[in-house]
Amino acid sequence: MxxxxxxxxxxxxxxxxxxxxxxxxxxxxxxxxxxxxxxxxxxxxxxxxxxxxxxxxxxxxxxxxxxxxxxxVPTPSDQRWQDLAEARATFEPAVLRLSVQRGDLEWESRVRAAHHRLARTPAYEKGAWSIAHREFHRALLDGCGNAVMLETFDRLWVASELVRVWATDLAPPRDHAGEHRALEEAALAGEVDRAAELLAAHVSLTAAGLRG
Incomplete structure (x- = not known):
């Protein structure tokens, strides 16, 4: 049995x-x-x-x-994706604020390492890039020290990954590398407001791509 x-x-x-x-x-x-x-x-x-x-x-x-x-399978036109983007653009910058304020030297090292891996992973290696992408965003937030918030991020991320895949095909080209580099720099420089603003814009652009 x-x-x-x-x-x-x-x-x-x-x-x-x-x-x-x-x-x-x-x-x-x-x-x-x-x-x-x-x-x-x-x-x-x-x-x-x-x-x-x-x-x-x-x-x-x-x-x-x-x-x-x-x-x-869901469709790109579903309103849920805009709702999901709104949720992430509201939630994740708030968690990033805490992460920047509370993050220690070990957190800084994790962010640097995650960004280095992401920057060195070619975008055409879709599986590897997706993993490195998630690890970078997770590293940015895990300095918050709040397990409930990080579990919420994990759930939102899984659902939003489908949006990212669709947006890659539908949206105009973006400077993903530049966006991620700016996020890393602002977070590690302790620029709380700038880091939060950059993350909100970064998340919102993905769903915006589905609107054409």
Whole structure:
């Protein structure tokens, strides 16, 4: 019984990760139906395993649960992305303020290291760049010392990653490297107001790209 439960959990995690990566990479187009029966057949797992994975993706904001119609990939036109950007542009600068005010030498070292890695990771290495990107933003905020705030950031980040992927294709080119460099410099210089303003603008530009 315990073995079966563990096996189901492992399969669900694998399917969840596979579908998540497919959505973020564009393997499933915006608005595409995520049909549990078809996915179960494609991945060679039970319907229960697929449904569990899809429910997790709904919780992450990477899938929609449709009334009497199963699941689907969200679409760029959804108002939620503007709401999400507004939430991040309000929440994250406030956390960054605390981080800059409370951050110690170890925090400064983490920010420098995370920015160095991000700056040295080519943008065309999408998977590696996405990881380095998240680690830099997380490092900026983790000087706040508030676990609840950092957990909230983690949840918002997962949902907003889909927005970033879409905006990359739809929005005009941006100087991401310059934006990140300015954030690092302002934060480590203790320029609380400037760092917060830069982060709010940085986050808002991503969602703005979806509006064309």
């Amino acid at each position: 315990v073995y079966d439960a563990c096996m189901k959990q492992m399969l669900s995690e694998r399917v969840y990760t596979t579908i998540r990566d497919e959505i973020l990479s564009g393997g499933f187009a915006p608005g595409a139906a995520l049909k549990p029966q078809e996915l179960a057949g494609a991945y060679g797992v039970s319907l229960a395993v697929v449904r569990e994975a899809l429910v997790r993706l709904v919780g992450d904001g990477l899938a929609d649960r449709l009334t009497n119609r199963g699941f689907a």
